Amino acid sequence: MEKVAEILAEASAVAVEPRFRALAAGEVMEKAPGEVVTVADREAERIIAHRLRELLPVPVVGEEAVSADPELARALHSEPAVWLVDPVDGTSNFVAGRPNFAVMASLVRAGQTVAAWIWQPVTGTAYAAELGSGAWCDGRRLTHPPVADSPAQWQGILKSRFLDPATHHRLQSNARVFGHLSGGRSAAGIEYPLVATGEQDFILYWRTLPWDHAPGSLLVTEAGGRSARLDGSAYRPEAPGCEDGLLVTADADQWDRIHAILLGLD
Numbered sequence: 478m479e480k481v482a483e484i485l486a487e488a489s490a491v492a493v494e495p496r497f498r499a500l501a502a503g504e505v506m507e508k509a510p511g512e513v514v515t516v517a518d519r520e521a522e523r524i525i526a527h528r529l530r531e532l533l534p535v536p537v538v539g540e541e542a543v544s545a546d547p548e549l550a551r552a553l554h555s556e557p558a559v560w561l562v563d564p565v566d567g568t569s570n571f572v573a574g575r576p577n578f579a580v581m582a583s584l585v586r587a588g589q590t591v592a593a594w595i596w597q598p599v600t601g602t603a604y605a606a607e608l609g610s611g612a613w614c615d616g617r618r619l620t621h622p623p624v625a626d627s628p629a630q631w632q633g634i635l636k637s638r639f640l641d642p643a644t645h646h647r648l649q650s651n652a653r654v655f656g657h658l659s660g661g662r663s664a665a666g667i668e669y670p671l672v673a674t675g676e677q678d679f680i681l682y683w684r685t686l687p688w689d690h691a692p693g694s695l696l697v698t699e700a701g702g703r704s705a706r707l708d709g710s711a712y713r714p715e716a717p718g719c720e721d722g723l724l725v726t727a728d729a730d731q732w733d734r735i736h737a738i739l740l741g742l743d
Contacts, residue, residue: 482605485581488524489598505572513572515572536549538553558585567579567665577667579597579665583691595670606699612700622674624678629656631679633659635652668680678726679724680724681723693725697725697727704726
């Protein structure tokens with residue numbers, strides 16, 4: 478666990494942090510409509526992938542590698558174990574000079590996330606989780622956060638970018654009972670730790686790219702929360718294209734109530 482944390486921090490120090498608020502002309506490219514990539518993403522992924530394969534020689538499914546060759550994501554289902562890598566989660570924030578970005582990795586065995594790491598370079602904060610063993614922030618074990626009794630006291634994040642207008646309106650209307658609702662930080666590696674530590678009560682995602690959600694989902698569940706599809710099934714990393722919704726809550730028992738409120742079942 479410690480070795481992977483070191484790999485992420487060292488790759489960040491070499492490829493990412495020196496370019497924060499210092500990207501040169503030509504170092505930012507559009508890889509898809511509305512989505513950018515930088516030389517920092519690509520260099521960090523090369524460093525991390527090489528060192529993770531030295532640690533455990535299984536396929537590496539990296540965000541930038543899959544962007545270039547989508548077939549690589551098949552390894553999530555065809556291989557007994559894979560590494561998942563997001564070299565700069567929150568690239569749009571990174572490009573804009575905003576501090577909300579992270580470097581992430583996870584290990585998936587038989588389709589289930591068994592270990593996860595999140596490095597937040599600006600604050601120097603490291604999160605890690607291991608299936609069945611717990612979750613940690615800078616070596617301090619995360620414990621089940623206290624939960625307020627009333628939905629009027631709950632705070633949540635509704636990720637609306639990939640929602641159709643009608644669904645977005647319905648969810649926003651149903652969510653009026655909550656104390657506070659925001660659009661999030663545009664980086665899963667920043668948002669999931671907010672739930673794991675109890676600073677946010679829930680997040681509703683729609684599109685769930687595996688490198689974005691595998692690390693945080695394990696962190697939250699190992700801290701006492703729940704990450705599940707809207708049909709109630711537990712989160713498992715899926716190849717890009719999955720848009721089945723994902724509700725993440727700080728408290729496992731809280732999930733059913735928040736799910737019912739958001740979907741108008743309460």
